[in-house]
Amino acid sequence: MQASLASTRTRSQSSSSTADVIFEDAERIPNKKHPLSQYASPTPEAALKSAKLAALHARLSLPQKLPLQTMARTLVDPSADSNPNFNNAALAQLGGSIISYHVAEYLLCTYPRLPMTVLFSAAYAYNGPKTLELIARELGVETAAAPGSEVDPGLLQFSKMASGTKIDEFGASTRPDSKSFYRRGMSSRNVYDDEFGDTIPREREPYEPLSTEQAYAGFVKAVVGSLFLHAGREQAKRFVKRHILSRHLDISSLFQFKTPERELTRLCQREEFEHPVARILSETGRHSRSPVYVVGIYSGNDKLGEGAGPSLLEAKIRASVAALKAWYLYSPGNNVRVPSEMESKGAREWEPVHIDLGEVIH
Amino acid sequence: MVVQGLRKVTVGQNGVGSFILQCKRLDFHYCDWMGSSKGMNSFIANSLQKFAAAHPQIEINVSPRPRKHPVIIGHYINGREKAVCVRNLQKEQILKKAELLRDASGEKLKKVTKPVTSIKESVRGVWSPYHGGPLTV
Structure with missing residues (x-):
């Protein structure tokens, strides 16, 4: 053959x-x-x-x-x-x-x-x-x-x-549009x-x-x-x-946010949390050349995230990003079962994994 | 677009998941005539087969190098190579040198000053002056 x-x-x-x-x-x-x-x-x-x-x-x-x-x-x-x-x-x-x-x-x-x-x-x-x-x-x-x-x-x-060949990244694709x-x-x-x-x-x-x-x-x-x-x-x-x-x-x-504060507000609305509020946790050198503010984002009494920055606005944005990452990166653990494990012999019964609503859209 | 994803690549950690021996090829060069190759010739005749069978992941080349001292050259996955001259050595000493080349990573030798190097974040976190209670003197 x-x-x-x-x-x-x-x-x-x-x-x-x-x-x-x-x-x-x-x-x-x-x-x-x-x-x-x-x-x-x-x-x-x-x-x-x-x-x-x-x-x-x-x-x-x-x-x-x-x-x-x-x-x-x-x-x-x-x-x-x-x-x-x-x-x-x-x-x-x-x-x-x-x-x-x-x-x-x-x-x-x-x-x-x-x-x-x-x-x-x-x-x-x-x-x-x-x-x-x-x-x-x-x-x-x-x-x-x-x-x-x-x-x-x-x-x-x-x-x-050959060296110098132009790699045509945006050539014809299989998309109908x-x-x-x-x-x-x-x-x-x-x-x-x-x-x-x-x-x-x-x-x-x-x-x-x-x-x-x-x-x-x-x-x-x-x-x-x-x-x-x-x-x-x-x-x-x-x-x-x-x-x-x-x-x-x-x-x-891997995350790059454009408007993290707005996204966090929409998330809190969707999940029926209280409206997120930024509060200063600590600060140093407000009148100096290099101030540092530590800002926390709170929804009611729960702290969602925290960030530090040289201005109040930046600290707030960092805190919002931290809060959003904490939400998006939720994980049921590293040893969670995956569907392909059901294919092995004698696998125990499948328990449905956590399925989320999806990302925040605004 | 709400949140965008940045493109990165994963970083390999040899030994996590799988271990790849970094030495991929060993070249053994000998001379039939010179006395400095006596041990090398004996090593090739007696010990090399056993060594090769014990390390199937290493490609082994044996070739003559007339009128030159015997040498072992290791080729590594990072593209570097390491050569050891084994003139006048006994076959047991040559085996030690071959094992040294097998175990080498192929990197340049450098002094390791820190006990641990890691690409993961510290579990305890970095100390921050802005957290915890005020210091009373």
Whole structure:
């Protein structure tokens, strides 16, 4: 099966640099140094002999069920080998969905009150392409200078973009309202856009060169996808937990408020708390060059937040931000159950997780 | 837009969740002729296989380096490398050097002055002069 597939492969791009030299008398001198192979990526047999690949497999502590041949396939980007039987496109598609599912359920169950924008950026921080690139680099994956069948199967292979290529961020997307004057609201991002709230670019040609970031991200996704196929759901989840969710992120640093006082007032109205009032808790050096005021925001007798600043207004704004963050970052605990835990055998009955009304809209 | 999200990336903490050995490759260079490689040749013949089997996550390359002293070069995930010359050493001493390279992080050596370094906030918080009762002297 493997051999018959291998024989159907062709080189995706005719690499003219390795072509044979033809002299005037039409005598063909074969280029012995770089033999022209009919394959665009290393053969599955080569995977068994690569020290780099075996070391990478061991370094990731992947189960033995995941064969080296598949591991080699996760390292071949569609831009290196356009044949879908030999590149990682399908594995990356599957793995990407699994990663974003586990990240999303972790974020939604652990921080049920996160506003949509912050949820998008938290998801981006955990499994955005930038982070996946960092993860792949920290796993010790190296890139091949250029793709080809003679390359060590332990290297990540893709067609590199030429330096100075303009990355077209706002190219054609899959959204139906592609006209620029339409407002891209938050709720439409849920429907049309990807898991980070970004527009999904239109399908590109598979052999088009791509950035290192995308190639590395494709590799991490493909590893999760191949784990799912060979070793099962639990192993794929374990990989996501160990390598993606275990990374550090201070979610409170993702917020950017525009009008925190107004938002807090609306929140108190909605939750039927008393109107928030700012009170000075302590101050020093009012007439000096560097005064400090400590202001608390109170709703009735309850202190919602506190902030310090060099002016009364700034201290009040900081206090409002602290109060809003305290509300949005409510968490039932770090060990809250997530829906995917129900898939394991003998799981106890599902208790509904806390679901919030949603963010404050004013 | 009420509140906006800022884009950041998560920070890896090696050892939390998973541990990745930082040494990814060890190159062993020897010479067949020179006396300084005697221990190295004996190490390659007798101990290297066991060492390699114990550390599957390290790629091991053995190659001759004629008319030169034997050397072990470690390549690390952060892109740096570390070389140790093992001329005239016995095979047990060479094993120690290989273990030293295996355990190294690849970072430049620097003096550690603080007992704890952390990217997390202090649990106790930072002392504030504006809180707590006034100080009576």
